[in-house]
Amino acid sequence: MNTQTDQSVITPEHVAIVGGGVIGCGWAVRSLAAGARVTVFDTDVATAERRLKQAIDIAWPSMEKRGLAATADNTAWRVTDDLADALAGADLVQENVPERTALKQHVLAEIDALVPKDVLIGSSTSGIKPSELAEQATRAPGRIVVAHPFNPVYLLPLVEIVGNTATDEATIEQARAHYRGLGMKPLVVRAEIEGHIADRLMEALWREALHLVNDGVATTEEIDAAVVYGAGLRWSLMGTFLTFHMAGGEQGMRHMLEQFGPALKLPWTKLEAPELTDTLIERVVAGCEHQAAGRTVAQLEDRRDAFLTDLLNLVERYWPESEGLAGRI
Template sequence: MSKQLAVIGTGVIGNGWIARALAQGWDVIAYDPDPQAPTRTRAFVTNAWPSLEKLGLAEGADPARLTFVDSLEQAVKEADLIQENVPERIDIKRETLAAIDAAAAPSAIIGSSTSGFKPTELQTDCHNHPGRVMVAHPFNPVYLLPLVELVGGEATQSDHIDCAHALYQALAMRPLVVKREIEGHIADRLMEALWREALHLVNDGVATTEEIDAAVVYGCGLRWSLMGTFLTFHLAGGEQGMRHMLEQFGPALKLPWTKLEAPELTDDLIDKVVEGCEHQAAGRPVSELDRRRDAFLVELLDLAQKYWPEAEGLEGRI
């Protein structure tokens, strides 16, 4: 029997969930109060589908298995998994999640795509089954990138996480269980640190947006796509590994190389960043850049799958 995903809110992330679920042969029920949402979503899926075909479709995969309904209650009533993607405001998320909790089947798992809020905050107004409400934070493009961070709150029990883990694996994702709730979870905190430092480099006239992106694309980014941060530095220590690396380079951590606080977003800095990105885009629309990115990711994922460790049975490991 096929699984059913309910998607509440169909922006970039919500549409990414829709495309992924359709590609995995799931039925998808979507709700968004914007009357233009169905048109935008179907165009999004059409744009993403060629990349999904190259990556490999599951049996039964079909964009026609998407249905839009007129109410949140209709969308969630028979879903196995419900993904909330409303704007990143705690009041809107709490209200939406409470409505989902009231209308969904008791066995359904409810995931929030929030990039920052803690699950205990999200569970506050859910009075039926708050423990099944958790953070399920993906990464754009959701239909290609496999990571989803699963974070439970105070009401969450291990069986809720286990059930969610299985459902997201059924969507061909690699769930990462975050042991303790914290604002921003894991990956966004790491990306935020790099983002803040990049803004300082632009603000201080050290480099352009294009030069900073080149530093990542042709340098550290290539290594990170296979080994991440710690294993990359482990290799930097030679045969003695991380211990030697920390002995040799650890003292440099005390040097004032980086500025972790974000710079003030002045009009001048905003203009530099915007103009730099527009120069890099070279007049190409975002949809074209999306397709270029997706084509690259499909080939990169195909290569990475040959080298990534298997995650089966390894709690929290990718």
């Protein structure tokens, strides 16, 4: 796939969400805020309705602060247990069923058989390759792409787009345009790989964090503090490579690699995850409960969303669309 820049935007009028869990509800809220109407398919209608209403109640104040489309309507949704009904008239389908390859293949093949060939089908999978996802689709498998978001979907703008072996460039551009229309930053992944880009990076940090807890080096709170007050602040603006580029002084990355490159061979990190023993599990759980300090998940979500709203506004102030990668996604 080439990396040409196409800044076209298409706001879907009707988004079909397949699977009404946390990620599905996040997609629904983002779609509503962008002015689309939403139909959610879920086998448990009552639970999905309750979950989505709760998600809207929690998220909508943040969406208002971020800016709503003129046609945004947080009541323009419904839930059904009839897949064909949910998909009828949709111009974007987002699949969010549990992360099991066989299940996703089956559901995506059903969707492929039911919607017109020009309708894009995105999968929220965090790790499965799109060619695997499309294996059972026979009608138009090339329009099945990975469209991997990040929680909370309604606030975090990154969506990783990965095409399968039958996906052409026009479909990739269609995906970019649709997800831009939902206010997202689509990042096209150049090749199929398990875990795509962002999750592979987060998994590496997660493994190392578990080792530090397991070996008694640090608590969960201390590790989180190391990220929040150190690297995390820089990553919010610069990411990993530009951060290290600046560490090289006036000569940038070249000097950084010459000076610190040899340290990469030192056995500081552990590539394999530690065994999840009962002891490690209890340390992690106890640490997280201590950090939560009696606050419910809903209270933590409110705090997180308020912070992310302010942070996104700040990031956009310092990283405008015309600069760097922001001009390409």
